[in-house]
Amino acid sequence: MSQLLKFLCLTASVVASALALAQAYPAKPVRIIVPNAPSGLADVSARIVAAKLSELMGQQFVVENRVGAGSTLGTAAVVRAAPDGYTLLVVFDSHATNPHLFRNLEYNTVIDLAPVSLLVRGPLVLVVNPGVPAKTVGELIALAKSKPGALNFASVGPGSPARLLMELLKLEANVNVTNVPYKGAGGAVTDLIAGHVDAMFPTVSTAAPHVRSTRLRAIAVTSEKPSAALPGVPLMMSVYPNFRAESWVGLLGPAKLPADIIARLNVESAKLLALPDVKSRFAELGLEAAGGTPAQFDQWIKTEIERWGRVIRAQKIALE
Numbered sequence: 001m002s003q004l005l006k007f008l009c010l011t012a013s014v015v016a017s018a019l020a021l022a023q024a025y026p027a028k029p030v031r032i033i034v035p036n037a038p039s040g041l042a043d044v045s046a047r048i049v050a051a052k053l054s055e056l057m058g059q060q061f062v063v064e065n066r067v068g069a070g071s072t073l074g075t076a077a078v079v080r081a082a083p084d085g086y087t088l089l090v091v092f093d094s095h096a097t098n099p100h101l102f103r104n105l106e107y108n109t110v111i112d113l114a115p116v117s118l119l120v121r122g123p124l125v126l127v128v129n130p131g132v133p134a135k136t137v138g139e140l141i142a143l144a145k146s147k148p149g150a151l152n153f154a155s156v157g158p159g160s161p162a163r164l165l166m167e168l169l170k171l172e173a174n175v176n177v178t179n180v181p182y183k184g185a186g187g188a189v190t191d192l193i194a195g196h197v198d199a200m201f202p203t204v205s206t207a208a209p210h211v212r213s214t215r216l217r218a219i220a221v222t223s224e225k226p227s228a229a230l231p232g233v234p235l236m237m238s239v240y241p242n243f244r245a246e247s248w249v250g251l252l253g254p255a256k257l258p259a260d261i262i263a264r265l266n267v268e269s270a271k272l273l274a275l276p277d278v279k280s281r282f283a284e285l286g287l288e289a290a291g292g293t294p295a296q297f298d299q300w301i302k303t304e305i306e307r308w309g310r311v312i313r314a315q316k317i318a319l320e
Contacts, residue, residue: 025085025261029060032088032251035074037067037184041203041285045120045249046090048281052272053265063090070159070319072098072105079107083256085265089113092249096304097159100312101319109305115297116251116262117269122287123223123246124161125207125230126169127216128199129192137220137239140199144175151177154188154200158317162188164308165201165222165245167315172240192216203247204229204286222246229286248290248304250297262294 032050036042043065050061066074071094081087099109107113126137132151134140144151155163158181166179180197182188185206191197193215201222208229210216220236221227222245236243251269253262272278273289282289292300311317 025264026057026059028086029062030086030088032061032063032090033074033078034063034065034090035067035071035077036065036092036094038065040092041205041247042090042092042249044285045092045282045287048278049090049119049251049269049272052275052278053268056268056271061088070094070098070102070157072102072107075113076106078252078254079112081254083114083254083258085253085257085261087254088116088265089252090119090249091252093161093247093304094157094159095250096301097164097308097312099305100309101159101317110298110302112255113252114255114257114262115294115301116253116257116265117294118248118250118290118292118297118300119269119273120282120287121246121248121290122282122285123204123221123227124165124201125204125211125221125227125233126165126199126201126219126236127192127207127211128219129195129197130214130217131195132198132217134219135217137234137236140219141173141175144173144177148176149178151199152180152197153177154180154182154192154197156182156185156188158319159312161203161245161247162201163317164311167311167317168243168245171311171314172243189216205284208286227286228283247287248300249287250301266294 032046034043034046046063050063053061066077075089078087078089128134134143153166155166185202188200189202189206192200204227207216211218218230218233220234221230222236224244270291273291279289
C-alpha cells in the first residue's frame with residue numbers, strides 16, 4: 001500500500017471516528033450552567049432551550065444556577081470544566097461587559113470559551129412613570145436639559161443594560177441624569193411605577209405588561225426595528241442613529257470543546273429555535289429566536305465587548 005493510500009485511509013478513519021463520536025453524543029445528561037439568578041432572562045431562556053435539547057438529543061439537559069461575583073463564578077466553573085460537551089454555559093449581556101468591570105477575571109472571555117450559538121435577542125425600552133411630563137425622546141431630553149441631574153434613572157448593577165443605556169443616553173444627548181442603583185429589576189420597576197424614580201431601560205418582557213396597563217409609559221425601543229410586543233413605540237435610533245442595543249442570550253462551552261460537538265449542538269439549537277412553539281414562547285418575552293453559526297456568535301461577543309467597553313471607559317463606570 002502506497003504512503004498516500006495509507007494517509008487517505010488514516011484520514012478517513014479519523015473523520016469516521018469523529019462523526020461517530022458526534023452522533024453518540026450525548027451519552028449521559030448534560031449540565032447547562034447559568035451564572036445568573038433563577039427567573040432572569042438567561043435562566044428562563046436556558047430552561048426553554050434545555051427542555052427542547054432534551055427532546056431532540058435523547059438525553060437530559062439540566063439547568064444549574066451557579067450565582068455569584070457578577071456572573072463570573074459560574075462562567076469560571078465552565079472554563080475549568082472538561083471540554084467533553086457535558087458542561088455548557090448560557091450567558092446574557094453581562095458576559096460582554098464583565099471584562100471591562102472586573103480587573104482580575106480568572107478567565108479570558110474570548111479565548112477560554114467556545115461559542116456554540118446565539119440563542120435569542122430582543123430590545124430594551126425606555127419607560128417613564130406616567131407622571132413625568134414627557135411623551136417622546138425629544139421631550140424627555142428637553143426636560144433633562146432644563147433640570148440637570150433632576151431626572152432619576154433606575155439601574156440594576158454597573159454592567160447592566162439599564163445602567164449602560166442610561167450612560168449611552170448621557171453621551172448621545174449630552175444630558176445629566178442621576179443613576180439610582182437597585183439589586184434587582186423587580187424592585188426597580190416597583191419604585192418606577194410608584195414614582196420614586198422617573199425612568200428606566202428595562203427589557204421589553206419586563207416592561208410590556210405595565211405599559212399595557214398604563215402604569216408605565218413607553219418612550220422608545222432600542223432595537224433596529226419596531227417591537228411586536230410594543231407596537232407603535234418608536235425607535236431610539238430615529239433620534240440618535242447610534243443608539244442601538246439588545247438583550248441577548250447565548251450558548252457556549254469550554255475552550256477546547258471538540259469541533260464536532262460544537263457543530264452538533266449548533267445544528268440542534270437551530271432546529272429548536274425554528275420550532276413554532278419555541279418562537280412563540282420567546283415572542284411572549286419580547287425576544288426573537290436568533291441562531292447563527294459559532295463564528296457569527298463569536299463575532300457578536302467581540303463586537304459587544306468592544307462597543308460597551310467604549311461606554312464604560314468614557315463614563316468611568318466601575319463596580320459599586
